[in-house]
Amino acid sequence: MFEIFKMSSDKLCVGRCGSDDFNSLSNGYLLSEGIRVRLGINVVHVIENDVCTSVPLRRVSCNKTDRSRLMSTPHPIKTRLERTPRKQRRKTPLVRSHSMPESLDKLSKRKKFLSTIASSNLHREDVLCHYDNDSSSDEGSEFSTDQISLHEKSLTSRISAHYLSTLRERPEPDTLTYAEALWDHITMDPEELGFRAGDVIDVADMSDKDWWWGAIDDREGWFPATFVRLRVNQEPSDLGLHAEGILEHSSPANHRISVLNSDQARENVVNEIINAEREYVKHLKDVVEGYIRHARKREDMFSEDRISVIFGNMEAIYEFSQKFLENIESSFVKEHPHQSQLGHCFLECSKEFEIYSDYCNNHPSASEELKDLYKNKKYRHFFEACRLLQEMIEIPLEGFLLTPVQKICKYPLQLNELLKYTPVTHPDHVHIQGALDAMKKIATLINERKRKMESIEKLAYWQTTVEDWQGPDLLEDSSELIYAGEMNKVNSAGWSQERNFFLFDHQLVYCKKDLLKKNGYSYKGRIDLDDCEIMDLEDGKDTQYNVTVKNAWKIHEVSREKWYLLVARSSAEKEKWMKAFTNERKRVKEDQENNFVPLYWKRMVLNKIKTSQEKQRSGGQMNYQKEFVRGIPSHATLPRSYSKKVQKKKGWFGFGNKKTK
Amino acid sequence: NHIDKFKLSLFGEMGVGKTSLITRFMYDSFDNTYQATIGIDFLSKTMYLEDRTIRLQLWDTAGQERFRSLIPSYIRDSSVAVVVYDITNANSFQQTSKWIDDVRTERGSDVIIMLVGNKTDLSDKRQITTEEGERKAKELSVMFIETSAKAGYNVKQLFRRVAAALPGMEQTEPKKGEMTEVKLKDTGPIEPEHKEGGCSC
Numbered sequence: 001m002f003e004i005f006k007m008s009s010d011k012l013c014v015g016r017c018g019s020d021d022f023n024s025l026s027n028g029y030l031l032s033e034g035i036r037v038r039l040g041i042n043v044v045h046v047i048e049n050d051v052c053t054s055v056p057l058r059r060v061s062c063n064k065t066d067r068s069r070l071m072s073t074p075h076p077i078k079t080r081l082e083r084t085p086r087k088q089r090r091k092t093p094l095v096r097s098h099s100m101p102e103s104l105d106k107l108s109k110r111k112k113f114l115s116t117i118a119s120s121n122l123h124r125e126d127v128l129c130h131y132d133n134d135s136s137s138d139e140g141s142e143f144s145t146d147q148i149s150l151h152e153k154s155l156t157s158r159i160s161a162h163y164l165s166t167l168r169e170r171p172e173p174d175t176l177t178y179a180e181a182l183w184d185h186i187t188m189d190p191e192e193l194g195f196r197a198g199d200v201i202d203v204a205d206m207s208d209k210d211w212w213w214g215a216i217d218d219r220e221g222w223f224p225a226t227f228v229r230l231r232v233n234q235e236p237s238d239l240g241l242h243a244e245g246i247l248e249h250s251s252p253a254n255h256r257i258s259v260l261n262s263d264q265a266r267e268n269v270v271n272e273i274i275n276a277e278r279e280y281v282k283h284l285k286d287v288v289e290g291y292i293r294h295a296r297k298r299e300d301m302f303s304e305d306r307i308s309v310i311f312g313n314m315e316a317i318y319e320f321s322q323k324f325l326e327n328i329e330s331s332f333v334k335e336h337p338h339q340s341q342l343g344h345c346f347l348e349c350s351k352e353f354e355i356y357s358d359y360c361n362n363h364p365s366a367s368e369e370l371k372d373l374y375k376n377k378k379y380r381h382f383f384e385a386c387r388l389l390q391e392m393i394e395i396p397l398e399g400f401l402l403t404p405v406q407k408i409c410k411y412p413l414q415l416n417e418l419l420k421y422t423p424v425t426h427p428d429h430v431h432i433q434g435a436l437d438a439m440k441k442i443a444t445l446i447n448e449r450k451r452k453m454e455s456i457e458k459l460a461y462w463q464t465t466v467e468d469w470q471g472p473d474l475l476e477d478s479s480e481l482i483y484a485g486e487m488n489k490v491n492s493a494g495w496s497q498e499r500n501f502f503l504f505d506h507q508l509v510y511c512k513k514d515l516l517k518k519n520g521y522s523y524k525g526r527i528d529l530d531d532c533e534i535m536d537l538e539d540g541k542d543t544q545y546n547v548t549v550k551n552a553w554k555i556h557e558v559s560r561e562k563w564y565l566l567v568a569r570s571s572a573e574k575e576k577w578m579k580a581f582t583n584e585r586k587r588v589k590e591d592q593e594n595n596f597v598p599l600y601w602k603r604m605v606l607n608k609i610k611t612s613q614e615k616q617r618s619g620g621q622m623n624y625q626k627e628f629v630r631g632i633p634s635h636a637t638l639p640r641s642y643s644k645k646v647q648k649k650k651g652w653f654g655f656g657n658k659k660t661k
Numbered sequence: 662n663h664i665d666k667f668k669l670s671l672f673g674e675m676g677v678g679k680t681s682l683i684t685r686f687m688y689d690s691f692d693n694t695y696q697a698t699i700g701i702d703f704l705s706k707t708m709y710l711e712d713r714t715i716r717l718q719l720w721d722t723a724g725q726e727r728f729r730s731l732i733p734s735y736i737r738d739s740s741v742a743v744v745v746y747d748i749t750n751a752n753s754f755q756q757t758s759k760w761i762d763d764v765r766t767e768r769g770s771d772v773i774i775m776l777v778g779n780k781t782d783l784s785d786k787r788q789i790t791t792e793e794g795e796r797k798a799k800e801l802s803v804m805f806i807e808t809s810a811k812a813g814y815n816v817k818q819l820f821r822r823v824a825a826a827l828p829g830m831e832q833t834e835p836k837k838g839e840m841t842e843v844k845l846k847d848t849g850p851i852e853p854e855h856k857e858g859g860c861s862c
Binding site: 180 | 728729
């Protein structure tokens with residue numbers, strides 16, 4: 001089944017002929033859309049409604065600018081220089097592999113036919129033919145590609161040219177640069193490499209801008225560079241490449257990217273980084289100037305508080321990003337982009353990127369606030385008017401507000417990509433590596449802080465649900481729940497009391513189940529873990545308390561000279577608690593080293609909770625608590641989105657059965 | 662000629678092919694040699710369905726897989742969540758439960774979820790059968806499809822099926838004419854109309 005393309009000045013006709021035999025075209029073919037096509041010499045006659053249009057056959061070599069091309073393939077396809085491959089790695093004549101796409105098989109039949117014509121010195125061009133591998137696609141007429149190629153020289157003369165050039169060239173070590181085909185490249189030219197979209201091509205020569213030399217399995221040849229893209233690797237298997245393979249000379253030869261190839265590739269990556277940064281700064285500018293500025297003028301609609309909830313510290317980010325962009329741009333070497341050294345730009349500002357942390361933490365509140373405002377027509381219109389005035393693309397504000405979150409996670413990807421094309425010999429190599437590590441660290445830090453932030457929010461909420469709370473707020477010392485469960489506490493009189501224990505960093509809080517309220521707790525006490533010893537107890541009689549215990553341990557709070565005897569339900573449970581205590585110390589130490597949770601957050605959270613409690617006094621607390629408890633036993637973390645859910649009325653019910661919600 | 666817009670986010674472990682699926686789907690609108698896949702902030706594509714035209718905004722979460730705390734920002738407001746795994750990687754398949762769970766937690770039933778088994782071109786390395794994928798999708802009541810972004814197999818179908826499942830025009834957006842009402846210039850206290858939303862500060 002062939003598809004024929006015809007270009008006229010303003011339209012494109014597509015159809016299929018029902019036969020594999022291209023020859024029959026010369027007799028004319030009725031296409032599915034009622035269009036008849038006849039192949040003439042140098043032209044295709046297209047008969048449509050009895051009107052015959054003759055369309056000159058497109059010759060690749062004489063058709064540099066064809067503006068009427070409507071197809072999705074890149075255009076124009078530039079003339080391929082009459083030259084032979086720079087490198088040839090295989091001295092065998094071109095052999096088409098058995099694994100080649102079906103359509104090419106069929107083409108090769110045509111090749112024989114055509115070469116007969118060619119050798120009899122009949123200059124004849126052929127129109128060819130596109131094989132739609134996704135013909136079930138249905139967005140109107142969609143084509144992935146076409147390629148019409150020219151066959152004018154005799155095969156034999158070309159092949160001999162190949163051999164000559166092979167002799168002249170010194171064999172070079174194998175290099176691996178991969179490109180992925182974007183469009184089918186179907187060709188009759190034996191020097192060209194045919195492929196289908198999606199094929200991966202091993203590119204050997206990119207010295208020419210338009211035509212590259214590459215190989216797929218056993219086949220190699222020229223192909224238009226615009227038909228492919230260099231592989232952008234994000235797969236883990238490839239991430240390791242530069243660590244072990246590419247950059248070490250001692251590594252297998254075929255894991256190295258040649259300097260020549262990487263120059264062009266590096267240029268692309270550098271360009272992409274800079275362009276993306278420009279775009280990004282533009283988006284920030286639009287928000288700052290298009291939204292925030294106008295919002296400030298409307299005090300009746302936007303209090304300063306509201307502005308800071310919605311936009312967070314975006315102005316600070318904008319300011320910083322402008323500076324950062326300037327740095328990058330000044331490091332850009334216009335004449336030789338691949339020589340640009342960008343690593344130091346990241347390294348110099350690495351600390352400043354931390355401002356994204358506040359932004360990311362605030363982002364959920366921003367979304368909530370925005371969602372509320374969008375319910376109000378007045379605000380909806382205001383935002384839309386801002387967008388239109390600023391001539392921004394049609395993305396809701398919410399989308400623009402997400403870009404900083406997106407951006408900070410993308411730097412590691414971009415740097416990783418850049419590093420791949422930065423040879424060790426490049427002066428920027430060390431810095432890029434450093435920048436990559438730094439940006440990864442920042443993204444991790446931001447993520448970790450966000451997690452902690454959510455955690456302290458939950459803690460603060462939880463505390464409000466406990467009756468009779470005494471002493472300092474939980475947040476003053478703690479920021480995370482580590483473990484929780486039911487245990488027995490033996491009091492000084494030797495009585496065993498059932499209590500619920502909650503292990504946070506720095507303290508262990510115990511509560512009594514409130515029988516009146518289902519799943520409610522009342523505060524009973526706490527143990528300061530910074531100042532205590534945990535002592536394992538053998539099963540059997542404890543002389544101090546004069547009781548016989550199993551799966552128990554003691555905690556000695558040194559400063560208050562107080563003792564606690566705790567009994568777990570089972571030995572497995574005890575083991576879990578012991579692990580949790582070790583974990584707690586570890587976490588405390590980590591937090592001290594990293595300063596993950598700045599104090600001012602806690603204040604912020606407390607404020608926020610106060611306001612939101614005033615906002616919705618009714619109902620929420622009990623449910624929160626219920627959920628809090630539900631989340632504990634298995635892994636001692638809470639459903640991440642809990643705190644948000646509290647604010648959503650419909651979220652209060654049916655949490656246990658997510659599917660029915 | 663109003664066009665409904667929907668936010669579509671892709672989730673899944675590293676290297677399952679999220680970006681590739683997007684790139685493959687977007688091809689028609691690109692004609693650069695070097696395709697920017699990482700740098701682009703906003704990707705959107707208009708789809709012409711039988712009865713209407715919609716616009717999908719595509720959000721790629723590539724690079725953020727490890728930063729789970731930041732992911733909810735994407736889930737929020739997403740009409741469609743495409744959860745991708747690699748059929749040659751059993752772990753990526755197991756992880757989809759967690760991704761789907763995250764989406765459900767945040768969005769409840771207000772979201773269309775599509776489970777996608779990608780990389781069918783690597784059939785010799787397959788670890789997860791089509792049946793396993795189907796079963797999981799059924800259990801979690803989500804849609805299911807297998808694709809190959811590399812070969813272009815089923816990619817358009819994936820997006821079309823999702824698009825077809827999207828709700829119609831019920832949620833009425835403000836009409837264009839209404840938008841002129843708002844004055845942005847600082848002209849003093851205009852519009853003395855009652856505050857609908859009230860100030861929550």
